[in-house]
Amino acid sequence: AKRFKVCNDCELLLWAGTPDGWGIGLIAGTGSIAVGKAADGRMGVAGGWGYLIGDEGSGYAIGQAALHAVTQAVDGRAPKTLLVEKVLKFWNLKTAKDLLPQVYGGQSWKPEIAQLSKPVVEAAVEGDAVAQAILNQAAVDLAKTVCAVARQLDFSGQVPLALGGGVVVNNDKLAESVIAQIHAMGIDVSPITKVSEPVTGAVRMALSLD
16 A cells, blocks of 8 residues: 555544544443543543553453442441342352352453453443442543543543444443533533444545645
C-alpha cells in the first residue's frame, strides 16, 4: 500500500462512531480505555493500563468484583448475593470451593473472568443489591475515564461519544448509567453511538488519508 496508518484500535472506534472522526471513543470489553481526538488533530488517552494496574469498569474488573463478592458472601464477611448461585452456574461448578481450581488451576483467565459480567448483569436485573453496586461502580469508573480525556483535550460544548466493547454495547442499562455519570461530571456527550463493528472505522479512516 502506498498510504497506511498505524493507530490504536480505539481511534478506529472514533471514526466508526462519530460524525467527523473526532470526539471520544470508550471501549469497555475485557479491558477498558478511552481515546479522544480534537478537531485540530490533538489526541488524548486515559485507561488502557491492563488488568493488573488498571482496566477499571471493564468486563474483567466486573468479573473480579463478582468473585470477591461471592467468596466474601460464602464466608459471611459480606452480604448474601445472588452472585453465588449465578457465578457457580455460569461456570458449571457445584460449590464455591470449586472456584479455587477454576481460577488458580488455569481453567479461567482474563477472557473467562471478564465473561462473569454476564451473570452480574442478570443478578442486577433481578434486583440483587450487590450486583447493582458492582455495575454502578463500573459506570462511575468508565465515566471518569471519558471525562479525563475530555479535560486533556479541553473539550467544551457537545462532544461526540462512540461506545465499543461488549460490556457497554450489549448492556443498555450500564451504557445509560455511564452516560448519566458523564453528564453528572459536567461533560455534555452528544451524539452517542454504539459501535458493534469498529472495523468500519478503518474504511472511513483510509478514505480520509491524503
